[in-house]
Each structure stands twice: as structure tokens, then as C-alpha cells.
Amino acid sequence: MIRVYSSPLATMAAQTTTPEKAAAPGALTTFLAALGGGFLSAAHTAGGMTILLVKILARLARLRLDGRELWKNLYKMAVKSLPIVVVTALFTGAIMVIQAATIVKRYGAEGLLGWGAGFGTLREIAPLLTALMISGRVGANNTAELGTMVVTEQLDALRVLAIDPIGFLIAPRFVAIVSTLFMMTLFADALALFGAAYTGQALLGVSPTTFFNGLTAGLLDFGDVANGLFKSFVFGLVMALASCHFGLATTGGAPGVGRAVNSTVVTSAAGIFVLDYLVSFAIGG
Amino acid sequence: MITIQSVSKAFRPSGGGPPNQVLEGVSLHVPASCLYGLIGPGASGKSVLLKMIVGLMKPDSGSITVDGVDVTQASELDLQKMRLKFGMLFQNNALFDHMTVGDNIAFPLRRLTDLGEDQIKDRVMERLAHVALTGFEGRLPAGLSGGQKKRVGVARATITRAPIVLYDEPAAGLDPVTSQKIFELLREEQRASGATVVMVSSDLDRLLTVTDRVGMMYRGRLIFDGTTHEAQTSEEPRVRQFVHGLTEGPL
Incomplete structure (x- = not known):
């Protein structure tokens, strides 16, 4: 870690x-x-x-943060992460239905399929898997970029040009990573439920209408969505801080960049799981 | 203009072991509008000294005063204000990878001045022409040779017409003709602007044709400080051997 x-x-x-x-x-x-x-x-x-x-x-x-850098990073981190989030979310929803299929068939509980898939997805699986995917793609890349800038003296060059590297480089990346994870989790929630609904229809013959009725019948509410989104915000914080910290602390040329990326990936993943436990414990699941 | 007094610095290896003393009691004065050449064998502390002048590193002891401001005691905000007076070329150029050549050169003007985009473009083109890179403004640094990167670095360091300019190996990796052109260009600009320039270079033959004064570093100490002529005629064995490139001697 x-x-x-x-x-x-x-x-x-x-x-x-x-x-x-x-x-x-x-x-x-x-x-x-x-x-x-x-x-x-x-x-x-x-x-x-x-x-x-x-x-x-x-x-x-x-x-004091650079607006152009913020938009550039939001595009690079959020928009370019869409394909991987789409694949992860759709298949996550599908997997949740496959896991529930045996019980649904045995007890004829088709009406609860939406709740069963939605509960775990919204509160836990979507924020967690999205965070791990974004950590691997965005966090590691951010550390590599910052680390390379450090070892090639680009950060020193910014300082000599009287430009604050925290305001110019780090703060926009921090905001972009936290926002990206939050938005991607919201997007993943919707896509996972979509994937679950249509997998339910294909595998179990449960219509999407029945699926979404189960989802909105009162067993789930906005609090479940908010729970997952709050977790994604916390995961985003740890991921952004770890990737920026290890990037800025890079020493020792190209091998140092490799070590920094490794530290980011390990620290972010471990931090995400530990914080998931603590947040789940603190806010009740 | 730049006064360095009894500056010492040691780096402590991360894995433990004895500290590496890179600077030891260095004192020197660079007068205003002087082109000062800093010479010496590799790892003698020249680049570290340049970074200290601009406040990128703090010495363990001693003081560095630039235009009346003690760089070693200044807050980060004061350093930022002071750095507006500086232009700097780094040893490895430190070009921003994600920006084109044109954007790299224009970057200080865009960030630090109120000039319009047309004026900035004109200045960038003028700088590119000076370093013989007209037509390269749309290229990325990754597509340039070492010498071309160096010339882009020179263009960026000089575009704000800063009153103090630091060059760390401005001619490294350049062929002799381009190297001579770069030194002449830097000298010409220094004369025109009256800037104070500190230049580190291993290309002594060319460096000594443009400097007013020279300092020689050896194992973290300043062992010579004088005019260029004094350096060329010095009888100090280490200076003599280094300046004349002799294979026999104490170095």
C-alpha cells in the first residue's frame, strides 16, 4: 500500500x-x-x-487554478474513459443478473430482480469497479505524466517562469480526477442497470418494465444512489491525491517514474478498499 | 546584481551513507550587465549553483542576493515575483512535451504579459528566425533533434527579454557552426538588452570568446574568479589545465 x-x-x-x-x-x-x-x-x-x-x-x-488545463484534463480523463466505463458497467450489470438468476428462478421472484441487481450495483459494485478502472487508467497516467515532468525539469521550468505548479498543473488535475470519478460512477450506475435489465430479459425472460418496477417499487431510493456517489467522491479524493503526490515525489529518472506509477496504483487500490469499508461502516452500507 | 556569499550544500543519499558535498563556501559576485561564464569539470556544482540563484534549491548555509533580494530567505510568493526577472535555459531544455514548439516559446508571454495573440505570434516568429528554426512552430518537441530542442530552449529563455538570464549548457549537442552562432546570438542579445547573464558551458573555446568574466568550480569550490583574459593567462595549475584542455595536470 x-x-x-x-x-x-x-x-x-x-x-x-x-x-x-x-x-x-x-x-x-x-x-x-x-x-x-x-x-x-x-x-x-x-x-x-x-x-x-x-x-x-x-x-x-x-x-487559482488554470481553466484551460482543467478542461483539457476533463476531456482527457473523463471523455476518453467512456469506452472502458461503458464496457465495465454493462457487463457488471449483466453479471449481477447472472448471479441472481438461480434464486430468481427457484423462487419465481422476478419482481425482485431489479431490486437485487440495483441494491448491490448502486451502493457498492458500480462505484468500486469504476474507481478501480479509473485508477488504472487515469491515476497511473497522471502519475507518469507528472513524474516525467519532474525528472525532465519541466516543473522547475514552470517555477522559473513564475508559474505556480500547484495552481497550473496539480489543482486542475485534482478537480478533474474527482469530477471524472463522480460523473463516471453516475454514468456507470445507469449503464449497469440498463445492462442488468436487458440481461434479465435475455436470460430469465423478465421484461425491462418488471425489472425497473422492482427497482422503483420502494425498496430502493435516492439514498442508495447517494451512498454510492458519496463513495465515488471519497475514492476520487484518495486517487487524485495519491497520483499527484507520487508524481511530484518522483526521483531517479525513468525507473523512478515506474516506481511512482506502481506506488500510485497500489496505494489507490488499497486506499479505495479501506475507505470503502470505513465509509460503508460509517454511513450504514 | 547577483551576490553569492559562503554558499554550501550537501545532498544526503536516500539509502544512507555520507553526505555528498556539492558546494562548499562558494562566494562570487556577478555585476549588472555582465556575461559571466561558469566553467569546471562535470559534477563540480555549476548547475546546482544556477538553480540556487533562481531559488529552485536552498543552500544549507550562506546567502544569495539577486537585485537586493535574499533568495535564500524569500517566501514562495516573493520568489515568484523575483522570477519575473529571470529567463533560464535548462541543461535538458525542459521543454513542455505536450506543447508545440510555438506554444513552448509563446508560453511565458501568454502567462506573464498582456500582449495580444498577434504580437505574441510575431515575437515567436522572430525568436524562431533567430535560432534558425523558422517553420518549426507546429512541431512537437518529441520530433526534434537534441540541437533543435536546445535552440527552442534558447528561444523560450530569451523571449521575455528578462534582465537576468541563466544558461545551462546552451550549446550542448550542437554542431560547431550552430554552436558558434548560438554563442554569438546570445552575446549580441546581451549587449543589446544589457541583461546580466550567467552561462554554464563545457564548450570553452567558444564560451571564452563571449564572456566578460569567468569563474571556475572544482569539487564544489570556486577556485577562480576573474576576467576572461585572466582566466586564459592564469598560472593556477587546475585553471590552466582546464582552460587549455591539457591532459597532464592536477585534474
């Missing part, structure tokens, strides 16, 4: 494993040093992301 930074404790751990010093500290010391090193690196990452968030919010509060 967390990129490993060097720390005094980690260095101590490395030193304790060298042959000439192996006799002195025991396995427990090594374990504790490694644990401490891991904790420090996690704190370093969390701290870095928090500082970056504060800087971004300061620019947003003063409307």
Missing part, C-alpha cells in the same frame, strides 16, 4: 543484517526496526498527501 522510504529505523534494520553485525542485534530488533520503518514511511506518505491537499484547497479557495 505504501511506498517505502528510507528512514533511520530502516537503515538500522539494513545495518543489523550485515554479516559482521549479525551477531549483535537479534531478530526481534530487526523486526521492530522494519516495523518502525514501515510505519514511518506510511506516516511520510500520509503527511505528504495531507500537505498537498492543503496546498490544493488553498488554490481552489482563491480560484
Whole structure:
């Protein structure tokens, strides 16, 4: 989940494993040093992301973000992600119906197919899978772009031109990623239900009308949609912060860019699952 | 104009180990309207010093004053204001990959001035003609050779007619003819604008034909600071060996 930074404790751990010093500290010391090193690196990452968030919010509060960059990134991140979201959402809806098919057939519960597919899709599956897809496509790409700009001194060039890289580059990307995930989740919700309805008709003979009646009969309401959308907003925050943070922290040329992308993908995915649990727990599913 | 006093800087390796002292007690003064050449073997701290002058890096100790402002103590906002006085060419050019050549050169004018698009276009064309790249305005940096990228970098660094210009290896990767043209162009512009210029270059034969003063860095220390003529006639063994390209000597 967390990129490993060097720390005094980690260095101590490395030193304790060298042959000439192996006799002195025991396995427990090594374990504790490694644990401490891991904790420090996690704190370093969390701290870095928090500082970056504060800087971004300061620019947003003063409307110091570049409008052209925002539109450009919205197009690149949202519009160009549509094909992958369409495929993911349609097949997600279809899979939900296939999973429910056995029970629906056994109990003749065709009227509940809409609710069964909609409940899981709107509250959980659509936001989660859309976030993972967008993380792989947009988050990784964003880190690679920023990381390359850092190692080729393009960010330094912006600073020398008296242009604030946070306002010009980072804040528009942050807003674009959070907005993209929110919009794509809304879009995925609709498409997944569409896919589920027509898969229900093809596999189970349940008409789309029956499907949508089950969806709107009172068992589901706007709160279920809002639940999923709130999750997508939280996922967007962690994904945007992780991708920008690791991109800006890139060092070491092309291999460094690779490491930064890897850190973004791992941190975003782990963060999405952890936050999904916490948000589900906090707002009741 | 630029005064550097007792500047030191060490980088600590991320994996531990002893710090790498890249600058140690460097002091020098670059007068206004001077074309100052900074020379020295690789990894002697020249590029780090340039980045410190413009506030991209902070020294561990010492001070750097540019036009009366202590860069080492300035806030990020003050640095932004101060950087309006700067133009800079980076060692690796630092061209914006996603912009065309024309947009790269026009970028500082679009962001920092109120000039209209027609005026900006005229200035960009004039810069491109100066660096012999007329007709390249629609190309992306990825499609250019190393020398062409360098020339685009020079055009971008000089388009705002900034009073202080820093060049990090302006002729690296260029053929001798283009290299000589670039040095002459930079000298011509410096004379016309009266800008203060600090130039790092390994092409000593050409650099020393245009500089007013020269400083030589060696292992993080400034071991020589004087006029170009003094550098060429210096008896200091390291300066002599480096300036004359001798294979025998202390370097």
C-alpha cells in the first residue's frame, strides 16, 4: 500500500543484517526496526498527501487554478474513459443478473430482480469497479505524466517562469480526477442497470418494465444512489491525491517514474478498499 | 546584481551513507550587465549553483542576493515575483512535451504579459528566425533533434527579454557552426538588452570568446574568479589545465 522510504529505523534494520553485525542485534530488533520503518514511511506518505491537499484547497479557495488545463484534463480523463466505463458497467450489470438468476428462478421472484441487481450495483459494485478502472487508467497516467515532468525539469521550468505548479498543473488535475470519478460512477450506475435489465430479459425472460418496477417499487431510493456517489467522491479524493503526490515525489529518472506509477496504483487500490469499508461502516452500507 | 556569499550544500543519499558535498563556501559576485561564464569539470556544482540563484534549491548555509533580494530567505510568493526577472535555459531544455514548439516559446508571454495573440505570434516568429528554426512552430518537441530542442530552449529563455538570464549548457549537442552562432546570438542579445547573464558551458573555446568574466568550480569550490583574459593567462595549475584542455595536470 505504501511506498517505502528510507528512514533511520530502516537503515538500522539494513545495518543489523550485515554479516559482521549479525551477531549483535537479534531478530526481534530487526523486526521492530522494519516495523518502525514501515510505519514511518506510511506516516511520510500520509503527511505528504495531507500537505498537498492543503496546498490544493488553498488554490481552489482563491480560484487559482488554470481553466484551460482543467478542461483539457476533463476531456482527457473523463471523455476518453467512456469506452472502458461503458464496457465495465454493462457487463457488471449483466453479471449481477447472472448471479441472481438461480434464486430468481427457484423462487419465481422476478419482481425482485431489479431490486437485487440495483441494491448491490448502486451502493457498492458500480462505484468500486469504476474507481478501480479509473485508477488504472487515469491515476497511473497522471502519475507518469507528472513524474516525467519532474525528472525532465519541466516543473522547475514552470517555477522559473513564475508559474505556480500547484495552481497550473496539480489543482486542475485534482478537480478533474474527482469530477471524472463522480460523473463516471453516475454514468456507470445507469449503464449497469440498463445492462442488468436487458440481461434479465435475455436470460430469465423478465421484461425491462418488471425489472425497473422492482427497482422503483420502494425498496430502493435516492439514498442508495447517494451512498454510492458519496463513495465515488471519497475514492476520487484518495486517487487524485495519491497520483499527484507520487508524481511530484518522483526521483531517479525513468525507473523512478515506474516506481511512482506502481506506488500510485497500489496505494489507490488499497486506499479505495479501506475507505470503502470505513465509509460503508460509517454511513450504514 | 547577483551576490553569492559562503554558499554550501550537501545532498544526503536516500539509502544512507555520507553526505555528498556539492558546494562548499562558494562566494562570487556577478555585476549588472555582465556575461559571466561558469566553467569546471562535470559534477563540480555549476548547475546546482544556477538553480540556487533562481531559488529552485536552498543552500544549507550562506546567502544569495539577486537585485537586493535574499533568495535564500524569500517566501514562495516573493520568489515568484523575483522570477519575473529571470529567463533560464535548462541543461535538458525542459521543454513542455505536450506543447508545440510555438506554444513552448509563446508560453511565458501568454502567462506573464498582456500582449495580444498577434504580437505574441510575431515575437515567436522572430525568436524562431533567430535560432534558425523558422517553420518549426507546429512541431512537437518529441520530433526534434537534441540541437533543435536546445535552440527552442534558447528561444523560450530569451523571449521575455528578462534582465537576468541563466544558461545551462546552451550549446550542448550542437554542431560547431550552430554552436558558434548560438554563442554569438546570445552575446549580441546581451549587449543589446544589457541583461546580466550567467552561462554554464563545457564548450570553452567558444564560451571564452563571449564572456566578460569567468569563474571556475572544482569539487564544489570556486577556485577562480576573474576576467576572461585572466582566466586564459592564469598560472593556477587546475585553471590552466582546464582552460587549455591539457591532459597532464592536477585534474
